[in-house]
Amino acid sequence: LRAEYLAGHAEEGDKRKKKLPLLVAGGIMKGGRKREHLVHYSRCIIVDIDGVPTSAEDILRRAEGLPYVKAGHISASGKGDKLFVLVNSDLDLHLPAFEAVCRKLENDLPGIMVDYCGKDPNRGCFVSYDPTAFYKEKSEVVPVKVGAPPAPQKHVPASAIPSSDGALGNYMDKFETDNSFSSGNRHTFVMKLSGALNAAGFEESEVKRECLSRYVEPGFTEKEVAGIVSDIYTRYRSSHGSNPYCPPEHRKPHQKLKSPKSLPDRPDSEETDEFENEGVDIEPDETLLPPFREEFFQSLPSLIRDILTYARDDTERSVLLLSSLAMLSSVTPHVQGSFARKEYQAPFYGVVIGESGSGKGCVASLFKLIASWQRYVYDNSRCEVKEYQKKKEEYELYQKLLLRSGGKKPAGLAPENPEPVKQMNLNISGYTSLARMIEQLETNSHYASCLFETEMEAVTNTLFQEYGNYGYLLNQAAHHERIGNSTKTNGSLLASYPLLSMLLTGTPEMFRRLVPSAESGLFSRLMVYKIAGHGEYRPLTSEDDTPAAAHYFDSLAERVLDIGVHLDKHPTWVHFSDTQRKRLNRYFKQEYNNVRVFGHEDVASAVLRYRLAIFRIGMVLTAIRKGEALSEEKDWVIRDDDFEVAFHIGTICLQHTYVVSTSLKRNKKELRYKMPFTSQKIFAEMPLKFKRAEIRDAGHVLLLSKSSVDRLLTSAEKNGLIISLGAGYFHKTTKGREITVPIIP
Template sequence: MINHVDLDALNATIPPETPNPANVALAHTRSAGIRPDSAEATEVDFTAHRLNWVIEQHTAKRGLMPVGEGSGRNTYLTAATFFANDSGVKLHEWLDYCLNNWTAEGFPEREIRATVEGIYQREAAKFASKPYEAPRGRAHESSYSGVATAATSTNSASEPIETPTIPEWIFDAMPRLLQQCCQPFSAGRERDVMLTSTMSILSGCFRSVTGVYDGSTVWMNLYCFIIAPAANGKSGLSWARRLAYAYHKSLVDESKLNLQEYERLNEEYQQGKRSAKKGMPVPSAPAAPAFKQLYIPGNSSAAAVIKVLADNDGSGIICETEADTLSGAMGQDWGNGFSDLLRKAFHHEAYTYQRKTGKEFYELSAPAISVALTGTPGQVLKLIPSAEDGLFSRNLYYSFEAPHTWRDVSPSAGRGNLNAYFDALSTNVSRMILHANAPIRIELTASQWQQLNEAGEQWLGTAVDQCGEESGSVAKRLGLSVFRIAMLLTLLRAFENGEEPGKLVCDQLDFDIALALGDVFLAHSLAMYQRMPKPAGAAGKMAAKAAKEAKVFELHQHGLSYRDIAEQTGVPFQTVGRWLKNK
């Protein structure tokens, strides 16, 4: 629970920059008799512009404040407050605006005040870290990245892809370990790639952590695919891989020792069997040990992957910085079962495998695989031939095209020794894995489940509206991935706070982060969907959908009700409402 904050004491820690709340700044110049061309009026006007700019930018990215219980009002307020703090809006100015405009039934002054004051208190060091600059003769271009939608201007793979970045407030609010992992990387694409990669790797490290989603037990495993042209800032995955490498190496080293001991015992057994006299009992053969490891090579055959999973309680991580490594394996005759395994493992469906000889039989009751890949746009189609391939909708995509720039590679550039930096973080991750050896159950609150359902409905509507009915699977599986992200954030926050593993309930801030990431990943997934080959008939379906939309708009202009339009066109009532609302 956030304690009440002394506004005067907190504002005293912030360097004075502007007087008076922005939402009454211009009126103040008139009532106080201030000349419009005076220095004081300029400063007051700057205050008004800054607050108005923050509000305009946030509204442009996230729309207006949601209405109604469980609509995500606190999520909206949280993101806006981080942005206002970073932009240099004074606490009393921002709080006045929020209380005057957003207080409502079910969203009382107490909740708004606690959220705003709490963020300003925790983030005081970042106040005005990205200050607003008044426009000088042309429209101000914002670098603010809130929740955005996919670019819809083109479906051509030859056009540059336009996708949003992860909102800045997330990097300020996420658990400390994630902040430490992202700290060495520059803001924007490079840092986004690092966060996406890190979440994917960490999601495969904790087999004891579960939750319940749609009635089924699920683990935290994520499938992430980072797509950009060559040498375009995808290297974050190689550093993220180091986070779990120390633990992986400890498993492999122990497995090698166990294998050596097995070979010694087996040699003794063979000698004893040869020297045993007739009629004497033959000594028992030693059991071959399981070969434990965390990382699974992407160039393995399906049979090899299944053997690795069987040795490791059904869990593992496939991490490849070149997607061709995995697509090469899947393209081989012996790799045909690989895609099937990955599709089933996403939902932890049971998987059985038996060699033709019948001597080897493996059954994975609940496989839990995390996948982290980077690749170029050309490598995507080798792995996933079309958007209709079941693997497509199981991935969280982060795709971009950034202009090539030269980075200062000298030791004085400030990046330091990243090998040593991530080796130290890897040691901490190993401790976390060992500490989380007992079952841990992560839950959402009733309100959070309601927010997730509402967000899922919005994601589904966005996907269908932008890309057609066939893209609905992208939004539906995004809901499970967002739940898994919330689970991971909850676990990391528990480690950060020193909580003992057991039953953990997701903090609202971490849930807000998960939802906001879901918005970003949906935009990237739909941008990729629009570039993927479609099966025969898909173009006709899109044309038919466009024709129906046009008919809906035409009937609406003639004054027909939503229900009458739905009956005449055969379009579901809710879809009619969504199309007209987004028109």
């Protein structure tokens, strides 16, 4: 079992662990493992320590030296410890006893992380094999201090509402619409309902009476129902009335809107536009939109390093790096690899966003990089087309002679009707119809086409035309998925394995026209680089006026041509190493979980697709190295230094994607950016144990509404980051403590 965990096979390890015997230290169970099956309480608290600062063995030895720890052993996985502590309290005080023991252990064993999922007395633990386990005949019993019942808070008791209003019944009806009362869930349902009714201020006797009338059924007795209600009201006496219920009849009715003039300047209702409650408007700077770090540039292939010498500052260097890689990804014939059980090639999509004059114009000359390669493919194809035309003319002439001779065959061999050959052209304009683009992608065969536009509006304008509308094509081509189109005018067209790279530049407003929503399929397929700020004036220099400056990329284009020709003759298969793959999985698993937990589900698909983008950059770098070395080797593992570069570019662009996505949420006339990690930051900065009011206050400072914070808590609890202790208190689990304040890559 432990070998499976050490090998990283967590699922297999979990399967083996579940076959072990189970021990419930809290007492004797009869008829099941639920709390109601606990017939004898042992006054023993079991503490599960998952996060250990040193080693499980070290923590166990230190715990053995504590006089109040009765027993302990290393957990079945070998990564944590199980400690057993006796208390002097009864079952009804198990939760405060558990908290007291945890506080005591966390104080005496600095750095440990207690898993608060063990707060229930019926919590079981798997029996472990541990020769170093200990048990003490005598140990101290931890006293649990029970203070006087707190003074009741001010609330609106349900008894103050006339019974004819049916307030309790209405409340319970509403609760039943949102929660399921079914076999296997009955105990939890009544427990949650009792907690809600207690907080709403309804009297225990009234609640008990109504619950008995509704929920008693075979297998779920009156004693059980009444016991659950009494237990909740006793344990959470201090929270009675903390969230008073106000029936709808007692609320101020909504006024009808008579005219637009009667709209309030700023509604106080929680029903305001959700986008207004997602944080403060910001002007993204290089903290949120960092450039690529220069330390990675030295390990790049010589071709890329020479391209970057054209840059005049860090901004241009970063823009040129992503842009040149996107362009060069179209010069990788026969370079392939397998990703998630599917064959992929290197071409990918890049987009550079910046205000006017921000420096994105430096990419305008990059088309020269691949011009020689595209001309090479075009000229070779032109020769094949001419050969086809010649054979076609010979065939047609033969057919005419045959017709004139009355069917008598002319002397010599009869020419065959040649297969049509169409002209390849790897350069695709943004102003291209859907039908023409499909036809050209199919014609270009195994060569990748390149759509390069420094004016993004060339693409956006065409996308909204009936003849254009190739958004579907861009989505399909990103994954080499077949693209079809059938019209009366053009007939049926099919690109069976499209290869397309794309590089676009434009302003934020133009980008929002191209991608109106972060949930757009195209958005998740783009590598985004957003230039921070509005740019600076760049003075003219004498170097700008030299022929060398104007033709800088011409000589580099010949090197690109040589690489392309070599790769075309010698197929290449690229893949990750195991170490690289594991690092990618660790990083993106955390990113994926974070965006889903903290309210950014719209970018979840983008997070997953950035793994493929990193793989493709690794393919491009590997292909360049193979071409420069004139190697004929087919199988290539991405070099570690190339992986570091690809990983850095991918994670930086993902950071830019997060920021840009905040400007795409909702339909707003003004372009605004938000802090993309507000919810995660607030959660990470909360202490180990916190109140709902505390996290709401923290959210209020950053203009997060109460409903947004409550959704955050619901999501965090659903995903196992926190557990509810009742009365508005929450405690972070081991998984929740792993959430940190976002760090810019």
